[in-house]
Amino acid sequence: MTVPLTPAADQAVRDYLDDLGRMLEPAGLVERAEVLGQVREHLDAALTEAAAVPSAGDVSAPGVGLARNALDLDAVGPVLARLGPPAEIAASTLSAPGAWEGPAIASPGRGPGRGTDPVVVAGPVPEPSAADGRTLAQPWLAWVVVATVLALLTLRRRGRASS
Amino acid sequence: MVPGDDALLANLRRGALEYCVLAVLSTGECYGLDVARRLGADGILMSGEGTLYPLLSRLRRSGYVESTWRESPAGPPRRYYRLTPDGERALAQFARLWQPFRSAVDAALETGGPA
Numbered sequence: 420m421t422v423p424l425t426p427a428a429d430q431a432v433r434d435y436l437d438d439l440g441r442m443l444e445p446a447g448l449v450e451r452a453e454v455l456g457q458v459r460e461h462l463d464a465a466l467t468e469a470a471a472v473p474s475a476g477d478v479s480a481p482g483v484g485l486a487r488n489a490l491d492l493d494a495v496g497p498v499l500a501r502l503g504p505p506a507e508i509a510a511s512t513l514s515a516p517g518a519w520e521g522p523a524i525a526s527p528g529r530g531p532g533r534g535t536d537p538v539v540v541a542g543p544v545p546e547p548s549a550a551d552g553r554t555l556a557q558p559w560l561a562w563v564v565v566a567t568v569l570a571l572l573t574l575r576r577r578g579r580a581s582s
Numbered sequence: 583m584v585p586g587d588d589a590l591l592a593n594l595r596r597g598a599l600e601y602c603v604l605a606v607l608s609t610g611e612c613y614g615l616d617v618a619r620r621l622g623a624d625g626i627l628m629s630g631e632g633t634l635y636p637l638l639s640r641l642r643r644s645g646y647v648e649s650t651w652r653e654s655p656a657g658p659p660r661r662y663y664r665l666t667p668d669g670e671r672a673l674a675q676f677a678r679l680w681q682p683f684r685s686a687v688d689a690a691l692e693t694g695g696p697a
Contacts, residue, residue, distance in 0.1 A: 421657060421658050422657075450636075450639060453635075453639045454635050454636055454639055457614055457635035457638065457639070457661070458632055458635055460613075460614060460615075460658070460660065460661060461614050461615050461618065461631065461632070461635070463657060463658050464613065464614075464615040464654075464657060464658075464660060465615055467654075467656055467657035467658075468615075471656065501622070501630065501631050502630055502631050502632040503629060503630015503631060503632045503633060504630065505632075507629065507630050507632065507633055508630070508632040508633055508635065508636065511633045511636040511637070512635075512636040512639075
């Protein structure tokens with residue numbers, strides 16, 4: 420943190436981030452790092468704001484200006500509370516695959532009536548996971564079956580034409 | 583058993599909160615804390631400010647939001663988020679559907695179904 424904290428407040432922030440990091444372990448490395456980084460930035464910004472509010476402990480020294488005390492648990496606690504429990508953030512992160520499929524958006528110039536793809540979807544592609552390993556396998560298998568049937572039909576027609 | 587308010591709200595947020603984030607960003611680029619404060623003020627749309635970040639990550643990966651780092655007048659550099667053209671289209675689509683959806687729910691609650 421870029422804001423000075425008392426040892427107890429610093430420990431509370433460390434514990435929060437450690438807990439979140441541990442709970443995010445099942446997420447991918449990139450996603451875990453991204454969410455942790457964002458939460459760290461949030462804390463930095465929120466604690467900077469909290470430090471900007473003069474408190475009773477701040478003292479004004481002649482010629483030095485306002486000397487700020489390190490933020491203590493009373494100041495850091497509400498910031499962590501507003502952020503919510505680490506488990507809640509982790510649950511929201513880990514529920515990602517398939518939880519939000521994103522809106523179906525017709526790409527510009529490819530809508531119905533233009534004789535193009537009937538289904539054009541721009542949205543997050545569900546990632547394969549242990550819970551749903553069929554996500555990628557099903558479309559792939561479908562294409563193999565279609566290609567095989569078409570190849571067999573073509574061969575059959577050629578066979579008839581040549582005989 | 584009737585679920586508690588928290589469980590019911592969690593269900594209602596699903597599918598809508600992402601678009602509220604896009605709506606906030608449609609007013610101009612914001613950094614995370616700013617979005618969290620605007621959406622989390624009443625505790626209805628977000629139970630905790632931290633749940634915003636998995637959402638922002640997802641929106642970024644989906645191509646609806648992009649981020650850039652900026653120096654901050656106070657404190658460390660901040661990551662600012664803004665809507666992409668795909669994000670604008672997604673928000674417009676949601677806004678178009680939301681009104682009839684809300685009207686249908688209101689009608690069902692008030693009179694037992696659409697008129």
